[in-house]
Amino acid sequence: MIENQRHLFDIADDVAYLNCAYMSPLMKSVQEAGRTGIAVKAQPWTITQEDFFTRSARARELFAELINGDPHSVALVPAASYGLAIAARNLPVGRDQEIVVLEDQFPSNVYVWRELAGRSDAHMRTVTWAEASGAGNAGTDWTSALTEAISERTAIVALGHCHWTDGSLVDLAQVAERCREAGAALVLDITQSGGAWPFDVSEVRPDFLVCACYKWLMGPYTMGFLHVDPKWHGGEPLEHSWIARKGSQDFGGLVAYQDAFQPGAERFDMGERANFHLMPMAAAAVEQILEWTVPDIAETLSLKTRAIAERAASLGLRTDPLHLRAGHFLGVRFPQGIRSGLLADLAAQKIYVSVRGDAMRITPHLYNTEADVDRLFEALKRETL
Numbered sequence: 001m002i003e004n005q006r007h008l009f010d011i012a013d014d015v016a017y018l019n020c021a022y023m024s025p026l027m028k029s030v031q032e033a034g035r036t037g038i039a040v041k042a043q044p045w046t047i048t049q050e051d052f053f054t055r056s057a058r059a060r061e062l063f064a065e066l067i068n069g070d071p072h073s074v075a076l077v078p079a080a081s082y083g084l085a086i087a088a089r090n091l092p093v094g095r096d097q098e099i100v101v102l103e104d105q106f107p108s109n110v111y112v113w114r115e116l117a118g119r120s121d122a123h124m125r126t127v128t129w130a131e132a133s134g135a136g137n138a139g140t141d142w143t144s145a146l147t148e149a150i151s152e153r154t155a156i157v158a159l160g161h162c163h164w165t166d167g168s169l170v171d172l173a174q175v176a177e178r179c180r181e182a183g184a185a186l187v188l189d190i191t192q193s194g195g196a197w198p199f200d201v202s203e204v205r206p207d208f209l210v211c212a213c214y215k216w217l218m219g220p221y222t223m224g225f226l227h228v229d230p231k232w233h234g235g236e237p238l239e240h241s242w243i244a245r246k247g248s249q250d251f252g253g254l255v256a257y258q259d260a261f262q263p264g265a266e267r268f269d270m271g272e273r274a275n276f277h278l279m280p281m282a283a284a285a286v287e288q289i290l291e292w293t294v295p296d297i298a299e300t301l302s303l304k305t306r307a308i309a310e311r312a313a314s315l316g317l318r319t320d321p322l323h324l325r326a327g328h329f330l331g332v333r334f335p336q337g338i339r340s341g342l343l344a345d346l347a348a349q350k351i352y353v354s355v356r357g358d359a360m361r362i363t364p365h366l367y368n369t370e371a372d373v374d375r376l377f378e379a380l381k382r383e384t385l
């Protein structure tokens with residue numbers, strides 16, 4: 001159990017911010033790293049090769065360590081949608097094949113597949129809430145529904161580790177195994193779990209895995225990581241930036257155009273990936289997460305959400321049992337639905353949660369105190385009277 005870490009953030013005592021699934025606040029150390037990066041760009045004569053190359057390499061190493069992957073398989077991307085577009089550009093889909101997603105999945109991980117299916121005369125296969133909560137399941141069991149839905153017709157399975165609306169969990173090792181049996185590619189978006197829920201890329205072996213930085217990685221907005229399985233390292237990038245080509249370290253020689261790329265997954269990097277302020281911020285954030293360790297974060301947040309789930313149950317609100325949801329993430333459903341003005345009323349009291357689909361997401365982190373949770377429940381008690 002990690003002790004409270006609010007002192008590392010800029011959060012006033014009267015703010016109950018229980019909304020990490022929306023966006024994490026930035027640690028003071030991460031803000032400082034950003035300010036240092038801005039200072040470098042303010043005086044470009046101080047920019048060095050380290051800013052262009054070494055910091056990017058360090059960021060790849062840190063993310064690789066977080067998911068037990070290989071830094072050479074990590075590309076630097078601005079958004080989950082960008083990483084998913086790279087996956088869609090490279091994965092083959094045949095006529096009448098299927099692309100499997102979950103119902104109400106995050107749109108950046110749906111539109112790209114709808115477009116690919118349309119272009120390939122293939123079909124979307126959406127695994128529904130009804131299938132996942134079918135006969136005998138006391139909650140949402142995506143894993144069983146997915147293993148049934150994946151078949152020889154499946155070309156791609158694209159999903160997250162947990163559902164972004166309520167944290168309902170997918171057993172990725174099982175789903176990956178089923179994908180391999182069926183000959184389907186696996187594409188993961190772990191934006192809602194990376195940094196807070198353990199994941200081992202060497203065990204699951206997805207074809208592509210993306211994670212945006214600004215939620216559970218506690219980093220800046222417009223920065224993310226894409227892990228590309230070595231079998232796709234020869235694939236097609238979205239753009240053709242100078243820095244992704246072999247020998248780009250030699251600025252004087254850049255007009256000796258190169259057909260060859262930098263090694264590994266670097267060919268997939270976004271343009272201007274060196275990003276003098278965002279890159280050091282992302283690195284500082286992931287460094288702190290590695291210091292806390294993901295298993296300890298997961299354990300600490302699981303205890304927090306379990307206590308919240310118990311209090312929610314005492315008000316007649318429904319949550320998935322712990323074994324069917326990611327421990328860091330809680331979705332709460334109200335028997336009568338959620339009143340449309342409720343979020344605004346809570347925000348007026350400086351209590352912050354979010355609503356996605358029919359679930360209220362209550363997603364605390366290490367900066368939350370008992371007092372934050374008490375304030376939320378005083379308000380919810382009034383709501384459910």
Ligand SMILES: Cc1ncc(COP(=O)(O)O)c(C=O)c1O
Binds near residue numbers: 021022078079106192
């Ligand atoms: C599951 C998931 N993926 C990705 C994102 C962010 O996507 P993008 O980086 O494309 O804006 C979010 C944001 O809420 C999300 O919940």
